[in-house]
Amino acid sequence: MKCDLCDKEAVVHLTQVVNGEMKEVHLCEEHAKAQGIDLNSPISITDILMGLSGPQKNIASELSLACPRCGMAREEFRKTGRLGCPDCYKTFMAELTMAIKAMHHSGQHFGKIPAREGVQTRMKSKIARLQKELEAAIAHEDFEKAAKLRDQIKKCREDGTPGEGGAK
């Protein structure tokens, strides 16, 4: 088996399931070393991920096997259904998004926001809420309301501040 990045014989083989599709990565000794893999020590998946860069970027993103902050491995997460740390939400975003939608029939928070969160968070939250209202208005063919909401969203994006009633 040849290295994915050159014509040499691959010595590192990694198998990964992404969205139900099996992906294999093969690297030669030189490229494996270039990615920071020490062939004589146990492989740290995180190191591989963090080491990959440049043209191999898409391989890196599909290989995200463990959370870089807490080290929770995907396999572990799948076994227990519990995440290791708040950052795991970013690490396992792809599969979590689907699971969360299936559980909650939604992917956007509309509730309380901690007082410590900045203006940016409140802004994003307000835009998300307006967008939900916009979708509802369009579904009800209330185009007058939809136009108003569209303008409000546009203004929010331009201003960059939540303004009146933005924080809830």
Add this chain to the structure above:
Amino acid sequence: MTLDGLLQRHGGWLETGPDEGPVISSRVRLARNLRDTTFPGWASKDVRNRVWNEVLLAFDGVPDSKSFLRWRMDELSALDRELLFERHLISRELADRQTGSGVFVNEDECRAVMVNEEDHIRLQSLQSGMNLQKAWEVADELDNALEQSLSYAFSSKLGYLTACPSNVGTGLRASVMLHLPGLVLTEEIKPVINAVSKIGLTVRGLWGEGSEASGHMFQISNQITLGRPEPEIISNLEQIVLEVIEHEKNARIRLMSTQEIRVQDHVGRAYGILANAALMTTGEALDLLSALRMGVDFGLLPKMVRREIDRLFIQIHPAHLQKEAGSALSPEERDIKRALLIRKFLETK
């Protein structure tokens, strides 16, 4: 007040007034986690201890922090942990945890904050009767007070980030505890459970599972935590619970109008066994007390007060009996104590 003091305390969330119908209590629970901090189930002992200390400090910002008692799980005996569990102040999961795990409970037991359970913080507000709105306000207020010194893990898209994705968003689990003997006796409980389950809510037995729940006590709670603001989740649950209460009331009216003699027999037999038995398991006691409670609601037991029966529902549990006795008891010894406790109560009537 010490942990033993809890035993002597009356007037808590489980004691309902005569006008509250089948509702026992309302509860709101909020799940919160600290920013950039590993969740308890995956964290080292050091991290868990740090979380405990951070919450301890954050309590200084709670206006009535002095009214909160605190216990760390590794300082408590298995019996004491069980006692807190029986009083609904901690979960089974917290009782089984050690380093860094603990609970803050205010003296009237209406507020409790579990630390290092599945999430760093599980904050609960318990109110007697149908009081979801009040429960939410109290929880929200305590959450705000703690947040003054804690930075929560939060994303503008997914809301409060929790160890299990099923709690993400608001981290809110609201529930109402209901006594539904009418629906059980008319065998209408299964269709009600099925109907409620189809609309994003969960029905569980308070003690035991499904329609076989001991004591005919059930808990209805929201399943969905993301995509709706907290007041909407609360009012949605409230509406459904009110409908279930209507069904329960109708079932009781039907029972009394078509099978009055059977209801009398059911309540009378329960009274007879409770007043004379020398051995009584927890499950049997819960079922018989349920009949007694319904008897009081029907006016069949004029000398009895509902509040006193509600109290027994908790006092007959194993850890409560053993704390009261001051020593560990074998299952048979507990069955004897339990039967005696109930007999003594009925003798005063």
